[in-house]
Amino acid sequence: MMMNMVQAINSALAMEMERDPSVVVLGEDVGVDGGVFRVTEGLVDKYGEARVIDTPLAESGITGMAIGMAFNGLRPVAEIQFMGFSYLTLNQMINHAARMRNRTRGRITVPMVLRMPYGAGVKALEHHSESTEALYAQIPGLKVIVPSTPLEAKGLLTSAIRDPDPVIFLEPTRSYRMLKEEVPDGEYLVPLGKARTVQEGDDVTVVGWGAMIPLIQRAVANLQASVEIIDLRTISPMDSETVVESVKRTGRAVVVHEAPRSFGPGAEIASRIYEGAILKLEAPVERVTAPDITVPLSKGEDHYYVNEQMIRDGIERTLRF
Amino acid sequence: MLTDEFDPMKGEMLRVMDEEGNVDPSLMPKLSDDVLLKAYRNMLLTRMADDKAVKLQRQGRLGAYPPSKGQEASQLGPAMALKEGDWLVWAFREMGALLWKGAPLQTLYLYWMGNELGNVYPDGARITPAVVPVGSQIPHAVGIAYASKLRGEKDVTLAYFGDGATSEGEFHEGLNFAGVFHTPNVFVCQNNQFAISTRREKQSASASLAQKAIAYGFPGILVDGNDVLAMYAAAKEAVDRARKGKGPTLIESFTYRMSDHTTSDDWRKYRSKEEVAEWERKDPLKRFKAYLIAQSILEDDELLVKEMTEIVEKAAAEAEAVPAPSRSDVFAHTYAEMPPYLKGQLGGGGK
Numbered sequence: 001m002m003m004n005m006v007q008a009i010n011s012a013l014a015m016e017m018e019r020d021p022s023v024v025v026l027g028e029d030v031g032v033d034g035g036v037f038r039v040t041e042g043l044v045d046k047y048g049e050a051r052v053i054d055t056p057l058a059e060s061g062i063t064g065m066a067i068g069m070a071f072n073g074l075r076p077v078a079e080i081q082f083m084g085f086s087y088l089t090l091n092q093m094i095n096h097a098a099r100m101r102n103r104t105r106g107r108i109t110v111p112m113v114l115r116m117p118y119g120a121g122v123k124a125l126e127h128h129s130e131s132t133e134a135l136y137a138q139i140p141g142l143k144v145i146v147p148s149t150p151l152e153a154k155g156l157l158t159s160a161i162r163d164p165d166p167v168i169f170l171e172p173t174r175s176y177r178m179l180k181e182e183v184p185d186g187e188y189l190v191p192l193g194k195a196r197t198v199q200e201g202d203d204v205t206v207v208g209w210g211a212m213i214p215l216i217q218r219a220v221a222n223l224q225a226s227v228e229i230i231d232l233r234t235i236s237p238m239d240s241e242t243v244v245e246s247v248k249r250t251g252r253a254v255v256v257h258e259a260p261r262s263f264g265p266g267a268e269i270a271s272r273i274y275e276g277a278i279l280k281l282e283a284p285v286e287r288v289t290a291p292d293i294t295v296p297l298s299k300g301e302d303h304y305y306v307n308e309q310m311i312r313d314g315i316e317r318t319l320r321f
Numbered sequence: 322m323l324t325d326e327f328d329p330m331k332g333e334m335l336r337v338m339d340e341e342g343n344v345d346p347s348l349m350p351k352l353s354d355d356v357l358l359k360a361y362r363n364m365l366l367t368r369m370a371d372d373k374a375v376k377l378q379r380q381g382r383l384g385a386y387p388p389s390k391g392q393e394a395s396q397l398g399p400a401m402a403l404k405e406g407d408w409l410v411w412a413f414r415e416m417g418a419l420l421w422k423g424a425p426l427q428t429l430y431l432y433w434m435g436n437e438l439g440n441v442y443p444d445g446a447r448i449t450p451a452v453v454p455v456g457s458q459i460p461h462a463v464g465i466a467y468a469s470k471l472r473g474e475k476d477v478t479l480a481y482f483g484d485g486a487t488s489e490g491e492f493h494e495g496l497n498f499a500g501v502f503h504t505p506n507v508f509v510c511q512n513n514q515f516a517i518s519t520r521r522e523k524q525s526a527s528a529s530l531a532q533k534a535i536a537y538g539f540p541g542i543l544v545d546g547n548d549v550l551a552m553y554a555a556a557k558e559a560v561d562r563a564r565k566g567k568g569p570t571l572i573e574s575f576t577y578r579m580s581d582h583t584t585s586d587d588w589r590k591y592r593s594k595e596e597v598a599e600w601e602r603k604d605p606l607k608r609f610k611a612y613l614i615a616q617s618i619l620e621d622d623e624l625l626v627k628e629m630t631e632i633v634e635k636a637a638a639e640a641e642a643v644p645a646p647s648r649s650d651v652f653a654h655t656y657a658e659m660p661p662y663l664k665g666q667l668g669g670g671g672k
């Protein structure tokens with residue numbers, strides 16, 4: 001069926017709830033309202049209020065409760081309404097979810113998913129445009145996933161729900177309804193921890209994820225150079241092999257992310273490229289990112305958000321080096 | 322003391338004016354005709370400015386916006402009890418309170434239009450900026466009040482938040498601190514019966530939200546939030562108590578969000594037309610107007626409506642005329658002093 005990303009995520013949730021009675025969905029307004037983005041639309045009618053749980057307004061409570069559910073045999077998929085409100089979950093995610101496996105030497109584990117819309121580019125309200133994936137990616141024990149298309153979203157979320165470890169699943173708000181594509185109605189899995197080569201090329205490797213992928217595709221569409229595009233999909237644990245192997249062939253790399261530059265995922269990716277491919281590099285790794293400032297309110301957002309020209313300029317700089 | 326007379330544990334609710342605008346004289350707070358009229362002007366302006374904001378949003382001239390409709394009395398009553406030096410700590414649905422405290426309407430529009438200058442109030446206004454992360458402003462109010470107390474100043478800090486906010490940890494932490502440090506705070510919970518689609522009954526199993534105060538060691542009172550006189554009376558007592566060094570109060574305003582949660586929401590998904598119509602009958606403006614007319618304080622509000630329309634149109638035009646922030650504006654205030662690499666990024670060097 002043709003689906004946008006919202007529908008594809010909904011389809012993954014419905015499939016998994018159907019297949020496995022231990023899967024539960026919880027969060028603010030996920031029931032009657034179907035979620036503020038309608039991602040959980042219809043689930044409460046099919047699976048009931050006991051499995052599609054409208055919670056009180058408390059992110060730490062939602063996350064802590066999901067962790068407890070996971071201790072005791074459930075597979076919770078918790079929704080945080082926006083990434084900007086997920087900082088209230090950090091205590092639970094970092095001090096409990098991420099380390100329970102290690103603390104109990106594998107006896108107690110936390111197979112849960114924490115889903116949330118993230119990212120800018122939609123001129124939203126304050127705190128609704130964050131892109132702080134690096135906060136989570138630095139925590140050992142957490143997996144961090146960002147889908148870039150509807151099909152990818154369905155496959156990655158299904159794998160995330162079945163994964164034995166806690167997964168942070170970041171849904172690019174900008175991509176929710178941007179594009180429709182054919183998504184299988186039935187089961188569809190994309191393995192976690194494996195990057196995807198979106199487009200092959202010989203001159204330069206461009207690495208991105210989430211809402212940056214369609215932007216990169218548009219940016220390079222009319223370039224002379226032959227560009228390889230890699231969708232990282234999993235920020236952590238990162239598939240550096242795919243990236244490094246590609247850069248070994250092209251000799252040039254550009255990393256694109258919408259998060260601020262400093263201490264962003266781009267720094268980690270660049271580091272891994274230097275470690276794995278330094279002798280093949282023809283140019284320093286280029287980073288195309290947001291500046292190191294607070295996300296401006298909507299009127300100033302264009303000063304912040306990565307655009308096609310910035311991506312082309314970054315590619316140009318590496319090619320000319 | 323109203324807080325002794327109306328016990329939230331027994332479900333007792335303070336109401337001065339009924340739905341037809343009849344006032345119980347024994348509960349009527351002392352307010353001059355001038356102030357009463359000014360209060361009505363504020364409520365009317367809030368209603369009309371709110372309606373304009375929704376229209377601007379529909380035309381793509383303003384971003385997502387949380388309407389105030391139905392909560393004008395609930396917002397205004399407490400603000401009326403403040404003096405100039407008192408602090409107002411708001412969430413995001415308190416337009417009426419801000420207008421009363423001296424925030425210009427064009428500034429409020431500017432915030433929802435997506436310009437940081439919308440957080441800049443006139444010097445000395447003692448209003449903190451809008452707070453979107455629900456409930457997170459509550460501990461700030463306690464800190465502000467603590468600072469006043471430490472310096473021996475008599476200023477009171479009034480904080481607003483919603484029914485949904487009472488579920489966040491920061492509500493508990495803030496009120497607990499206020500109880501422990503005996504700070505000059507007044508907490509106003511605007512219980513508009515919903516947090517987006519989530520009903521008040523699903524937010525807390527407590528019979529009232531006002532009764533939560535008891536656990537924190539200070540008084541709580543449940544008030545008819547569509548009755549501006551009751552909201553003022555309860556707040557005046559609470560503000561006076563705080564100013565005298567007798568500690569905080571929690572006021573639960575029992576009201577109703579007559580419109581959508583925000584312009585991105587559709588209330589028909591989670592409530593019936595009958596329910597909304599029932600609350601439209603209890604409209605805070607209607608009943609206050611009936612009272613003012615009965616008292617001959619107001620004859621009719623036709624002229625007022627005209628005057629407010631002009632104010633609203635002018636404010637909207639002024640807000641729209643403010644230029645969008647420049648690139649250097651969005652960089653300049655990240656730190657007091659810009660680090661060298663950020664200067665580079667500002668210059669477009671990309672490093």
Ligand SMILES: Cc1ncc(C[n+]2csc(CCOP(=O)(O)OP(=O)(O)O)c2C)c(N)n1
Pocket residue numbers: 028057059081085414453454455456482483484485486487513515516517578582
């Ligand atoms: C910490 C946090 N979680 C979620 C949200 C999304 N959100 C915005 S308003 C709102 C409901 C707030 O309800 P309430 O406190 O009753 O205030 P009201 O909107 O009714 O005025 C929610 C869930 C948020 N802004 N902040």
Ligand SMILES: [Mg+2]
Pocket residue numbers: 483484485511512513514515516517
């Ligand atoms: Mg509410």
